[in-house]
Amino acid sequence: MSDPERTARVKKFRRLPIDGQSLKRLIEAGLIWLRTNQEIVNSLNVFPVPDGDTGTNMTLTMQAAWNEVKDSGVRNLGEMAALISKGALMGARGNSGVITSQILRGFSRSVNDKATLDVETLVKAFGEARDTAYKGVVRPVEGTILTVIKEVAIATEAALGPVKDPIEMLEVAVKAADEAVKKTPDLLPVLKQAGVVDSGGKGLFFILEGMLRHVYGDSLETPTMSLQPMSAMNLQGALEEVEEGQDYEIVVDFVPLGELDLGSFYGRLEEMGTSIQVGEGEGMYRMHIHVPTEKRYEPIDYIMGIGTVTKVAIENLLAQMEEIQKSAQIKFATVEPGNIAVVVVSPGQGLSKIFASLGVAAVVAGGQSMNPSTQDILNSFENLPTDKVIILPNNKNIILAANQAKEVTVKKVFVVPTRTVPQGLTAMLALLPDGDLEAVAEKMIKAMSAVKTGEITIATRTVEIDGVSVKDGQVIALLDGKLALAAESVEQGVMDLLEKADAGGYELITLFYGAGMAHAEANRIKDVIRGKYSNLEIEVQEGGQPHYQFIISIE
């Protein structure tokens, strides 16, 4: 729609009274625009695979409101609003849907005795909508759709006076909603953590914006294109959603020759690739896209045609991904002040990751033939924001150093004397971070004996211990720290060890394979075990420990 056409249309809206039928059209527009952007709202979820998507719930609620009035010829504003409210109330789905229905209910109550909508009525109705929405929830939470309707009510109340007609006031409302949505992460920490704005609030924004777009005569069928501040572009996150066949990441900085038409810009980019993001800052634009190898120059050529390119970056995504995976940072548990922190000694990167995933606060590298010092252990927990510490040495040769660390620190430390990695892992399962330090340590000590440990390594000299004679270079197996047998191959060592441990009487075997072993070989041995012990669960994990082909937990 051209600018003069739009102006004429808005003028016409301003001239005509807003009655029941006009309200009905506005509700329809709100519904259509929300439905068009439903997936955007659904995607704003804190949890990756959520239950009961907000966009869907709100759309269904608005749909129910619309169904109630779509065939109605009522001209009176109050009567129409009452019908809309009733439809929404009875069809409300999910939390945000229920609150939406309350907003419509408050609105409807406020305009109950009005035949048409003037600016004072509209502002009063936003206020009543807010009050009803807050009363409708058992425990109101800020940073949600409630905050958005509240900000709309406040902004429109403040604008009353200078703003003299309902259309202009709707513009105020949409702007206030937009700003309120952007602020939701500051009010609700879970939103900030997840890096999203509130979904219900965004849904309400789309409903209001849809109404305004209807007034402007803008399309309601094409979803919103997002243009974000350049600083907010999440290019790291985009890496996590690389799709097959999209091998190159292209980032182009440019200054458009004229006004950038976002619609056609996105349209053209969508023909080339995925993960499109466009950011803007100080007149400059940044475009990000993932494309297949053969199209890697297309976005650059295209943008050169519509503006001045200032910078281009082309990255091979596959190579980049590999790099990231290799250097993957281990994410340790965050220790709340006053809670229990567990530090462990871990002989391999894979095991460290597993320990971290179970809630360990810090890892000291070490194990067989690389025992950490008392100082190393001390350093690992001295800076943690708590004075309650549990140390899991996971090796009999490290227990002493751990005990010494306990002696020299002012923190309250318990050493749970785990002698093997599987004992350490089992002990970790008993951790309650906010529990009583001594009680938790006791639970861990009890828990660690529930598991048997097998270890497979290569003999470094010829010797006879415990009646087992071993030649230098032979595979040997240890059961709970004692030499159990010698074998000619790793596979034979594993199988003989399991037999000696009466594995058939247990439920679960976990194989942690060492640095010198390929994942495929570990899986092959898993299949051999499964062939013999079909009733057992068998899990293979990368341990990454040196010297030991396998560390095995049997439980």
Place this chain on the structure above:
Amino acid sequence: MKLGIVTDSTSDLPATLVEEHNIQVVPTILILDGKEYLDGIGITREDFYTRLPSLHSPPTTAAPSIRDFTTPYETLFSQGCDHIISIHAASQLTTIINVAYQAAQEFPGKVTCVDSGSLSLGLGFQVLAAAEAAGTAHVGELGLKSALDAIESTRKRLQLSAVLDTMEYLKRSGRVPGAVAALGGLLSIKPMIALVDGEVKAIGAVRTTKQADERILKILLEMGELQRLAILHTNTEPRARNLLNEMMSQAAQSVPTDILFVNVTAVIGAHLGPNGLGFAAVRKTPS
């Protein structure tokens, strides 16, 4: 004063008790591969749990509509009730109570909504306590107060704990705090959870079924003498029976005479997964 009791199907109350106390139960909604089922209708719990691991898309759940609440409210009022207690699943986990609250506003001052902070028989036992108090024919405001007191007293003595077969379903449900969901990201573990004031808390983890059964028994034994007990499971009845047998042989004096065995409703089970074992128990005396 005649008091009516309304709850929702996440209370897991057996039909016999529902009838005996004339409790109105509002069914919640299960959405399975795009099809909506009213809780308990059209698919058996056994069937659901058997299909659960192989479903194309994870099942979802939905709260009933406002009308689903106003209808039973009207029914009870038409039966001569003067007031209704509408008691529902924890508000932190579902929006059911908010919908009930909306419906209650259609009957100003006549419906009291109670957030049980619990689920399954953890909710069910609070409903029973209210129904029993309502049945003992108090008059006037006293009837309502004694029913609300009974709910409160039950809640103080209540414990709801379970061990799940896997983290997978709970994580997917999006209904647990990040710290719980993050647990055991790499290693397969069987999480032990408790529901405390509407919040899912991690109380440890185990790695095998045998360890799971031993730990849940231990937690149950630590509770001491019980007034009410329900053994809850998601399609693993033999283990549930075994748990009670162990309980009887080790602490028969602690066990109440009527014990419920419940294959937990699919609406809850969708978020727990099959092969979970747990209990809802009410102590005789406050701990």
